[in-house]
Amino acid sequence: MRIGLLTEGGYPYVNGEGGLWCERLVRGLGQHEFDVYAFSRGEAQEDAGWVPLPPQVRRVRTAPLWTAEDDGVVYGRRARRRFSEHYGELAAALCAAPDAATPAADSPAPEADRFTTALHGLAELAHDEGGLVAALRSETAVRALERACRAPGAQRAAREARVQDLLAVAAHLERALRPLSLDWYEEDGLGAVDLCHAAAGGAAALPGLLAHHFLGVPLLLTEYGVRLRTHYLTRPDAPPAVRSLLAAFHSRLAAETYRRAVFVTPGNTHARRWQERCGADRAKLRTVYPGLDAAPFAEAGESPQSADPHTLVWAGRVEPAKDLVSLLHAFAAIRAEEPKTRLRIIGGPSGTEGAAYLGHCKALAAQLFPDEAAGPHAVGDNPVSFEEPGGPGSPADACADGAVTVLSSVVEGFPVGLIEAMLCGRATVSTDVGAVVEVIGGTGLVVPPRNPRALAEACVSLLRDPERRARLGAAARARALELFTVEQNISAFHGLYLQIVARTPVRRPALDGAGDPLPFASPAEARIPGHWTDPAPRAVPTWATDAPVPATETAR
Numbered sequence: 393m394r395i396g397l398l399t400e401g402g403y404p405y406v407n408g409e410g411g412l413w414c415e416r417l418v419r420g421l422g423q424h425e426f427d428v429y430a431f432s433r434g435e436a437q438e439d440a441g442w443v444p445l446p447p448q449v450r451r452v453r454t455a456p457l458w459t460a461e462d463d464g465v466v467y468g469r470r471a472r473r474r475f476s477e478h479y480g481e482l483a484a485a486l487c488a489a490p491d492a493a494t495p496a497a498d499s500p501a502p503e504a505d506r507f508t509t510a511l512h513g514l515a516e517l518a519h520d521e522g523g524l525v526a527a528l529r530s531e532t533a534v535r536a537l538e539r540a541c542r543a544p545g546a547q548r549a550a551r552e553a554r555v556q557d558l559l560a561v562a563a564h565l566e567r568a569l570r571p572l573s574l575d576w577y578e579e580d581g582l583g584a585v586d587l588c589h590a591a592a593g594g595a596a597a598l599p600g601l602l603a604h605h606f607l608g609v610p611l612l613l614t615e616y617g618v619r620l621r622t623h624y625l626t627r628p629d630a631p632p633a634v635r636s637l638l639a640a641f642h643s644r645l646a647a648e649t650y651r652r653a654v655f656v657t658p659g660n661t662h663a664r665r666w667q668e669r670c671g672a673d674r675a676k677l678r679t680v681y682p683g684l685d686a687a688p689f690a691e692a693g694e695s696p697q698s699a700d701p702h703t704l705v706w707a708g709r710v711e712p713a714k715d716l717v718s719l720l721h722a723f724a725a726i727r728a729e730e731p732k733t734r735l736r737i738i739g740g741p742s743g744t745e746g747a748a749y750l751g752h753c754k755a756l757a758a759q760l761f762p763d764e765a766a767g768p769h770a771v772g773d774n775p776v777s778f779e780e781p782g783g784p785g786s787p788a789d790a791c792a793d794g795a796v797t798v799l800s801s802v803v804e805g806f807p808v809g810l811i812e813a814m815l816c817g818r819a820t821v822s823t824d825v826g827a828v829v830e831v832i833g834g835t836g837l838v839v840p841p842r843n844p845r846a847l848a849e850a851c852v853s854l855l856r857d858p859e860r861r862a863r864l865g866a867a868a869r870a871r872a873l874e875l876f877t878v879e880q881n882i883s884a885f886h887g888l889y890l891q892i893v894a895r896t897p898v899r900r901p902a903l904d905g906a907g908d909p910l911p912f913a914s915p916a917e918a919r920i921p922g923h924w925t926d927p928a929p930r931a932v933p934t935w936a937t938d939a940p941v942p943a944t945e946t947a948r
Contacts, residue, residue, distance in 0.1 A: 432455075586896075706737050708739045725848035820868065822839070
C-alpha cells in the first residue's frame with residue numbers, strides 16, 4: 393500500500409510540531425510505502441532540516457506556507473473572468489448570513505455547496521493556467537470581496553468591513569489558498585498513492601481534498617487539535633469583520649473536509665465533540681489516541697518507591713495557558729501544611745510571550761518563597777526550581793522523581809505530560825480542562841481550573857497518604873499501557889488504511905513487467921456504477937422499513 397502523508401509544520405522537519413506521532417506511525421508500518429507532502433511554517437524550520445527518514449519513505453515534497461513568490465502567470469480575458477466569478481462565489485459564501493450555518497455532512501446547505509464549487513473552480517483554474525498567486529493578490533480579489541460584503545443578505549459584520557479589514561481578509565485567503573497553485577495533483581504525484589492521510593485539518597488537508605476532486609484518491613483526516621478551535625483561540629483581538637469572515641472560511645473548509653473524508657480520527661472526545669459541532673458525520677468518526685513509547689518509562693513504572701515523597705513535578709511548555717501563577721499560589725498553601733515539600737517546574741518558554749511569562753513566574757516564586765538558609769552565613773535554597781527540559785535525565789526521570797505530578801492549565805488539548813506520569817506509575821492532580829478527565833479516568837484527582845485552594849488541598853491529601861498514591865499510580869500505569877501506547881496507535885491506523893483501500897475501487901491501470909498496461913486486469917463490472925463499486929449501502933425501499941405487521945391468530 394502507498395500512503396500520501398500530508399503535514400503542516402510537522403513531519404519530517406526536525407522541530408516540527410506534532411511530528412513525533414507521524415514519525416512513529418511511518419516507522420511502525422514498514423510493510424507500506426509513504427510519500428510525504430509537507431508544508432513548512434518558516435525559514436528557520438526549513439534550515440533546521442529533516443529527521444532521519446526510514447526506507448519506507450519513498451518521496452518527500454515540500455512547499456512553504458510562510459512565503460510565496462509571484463508565479464508570473466498573466467491571465468487572459470477568459471481566465472480573468474473565471475477567477476472573478478469563482479472568487480466572487482467564494483466570498484459570497486463567506487459573507488452569507490449566519491442562518492445559513494454549516495449543516496450536517498450528509499445534507500449540505502446551498503452556501504456549503506457554493507463554497508465547494510468555488511473552491512474547486514479556483515483549483516481547476518490554477519491547474520489550467522499554472523497558478524493563482526498573482527490573481528489572489530490582485531485588486532480584482534479585493535473588489536470581489538468588497539462586492540460580496542456589500543451585497544444584500546450579507547451578515548452584519550461583513551457589511552461593516554472597512555478597507556483595512558478587506559485587505560487583511562484577502563491576505564489571509566491568499567495564504568490559505570496557496571496549496572491550490574501546487575503541481576502535486578497529477579498522476580505521478582498524489583495520483584500515485586492509494587490514499588491520502590492528512591495529519592491535521594486546514595492547509596494540510598487541502599491537498600487531500602484536491603486529490604480527491606481531481607484523481608478520486610480517498611482521504612483520511614486525523615485531528616489531534618481541531619483547527620477551527622485553534623483559529624477561535626488565536627485571533628481574539630482581530631476586528632469583528634475579520635474574525636467573522638475568517639471564521640466562516642475555516643468553518644466551511646472544515647465542514648467540506650469532514651464531508652469528503654472516508655474517516656475522521658479525533659485524538660480524544662473533546663476534539664470529537666468539536667468535529668461533530670463543525671459538521672462531521674458521527675458515523676465517520678473513529679477516536680484514535682496518540683501513542684507514546686512506553687519503554688523509557690518501564691523502569692520508573694516498576695519502582696514506585698524511587699519517587700521522592702516530598703516532591704511535586706510540573707512539566708510542559710511555559711505559557712500563560714498553563715496558569716503557573718495559580719500553581720505557585722497553591723504551592724504556598726501546600727508549604728504551609730507540608731513544609732518539606734518542593735516543586736520542580738520543568739519546561740521551556742513557548743515564544744516571546746512564554747519567555748515573558750516565565751520571567752514573571754520566577755519573580756513571583758522569589759517573592760512567595762525567599763531563599764531558605766540553615767544559618768546567617770549559609771547559602772539559601774528556594775523550594776521552587778525552574779529547569780530546562782534538555783537538562784540531565786530523560787522525561788521519565790523527571791516524572792519519576794516526584795511523588796505527584798501536577799497539571800494546572802486553563803486550556804489544554806491532549807495532556808501528553810499526564811500520560812508520561814501515568815506510565816511512570818505516579819499519582820496526578822489535574823485541572824478539569826480539555827481531555828484531562830478522559831485521559832486519567834478515575835486514576836487521579838481532578839479540580840476546577842483557576843482554583844489554587846482546591847489544587848493545594850488535593851496535593852496535600854496525596855502527599856499525606858502514600859498508600860493512596862501507590863494505588864492511583866498503579867491504576868494510572870495500567871490505563872496508560874492499555875490505551876496510550878504506540879502499538880495501539882499504529883494498529884488502529886493500519887486497520888483504517890485497510891478498510892479504506894478495501895472499499896475504494898482501483899483507479900490506476902495495472903502494468904506488466906515491462907510497464908505496459910495489463911489487459912483485463914480488472915473485471916468489466918468494476919466500470920459499471922452499482923453496489924459492487926459503491927462503498928455506501930444500497931437504499932432500502934420505504935415499504936421494507938415500515939413497522940412489521942402483527943401476526944394473526946391463524947398465523948400463530
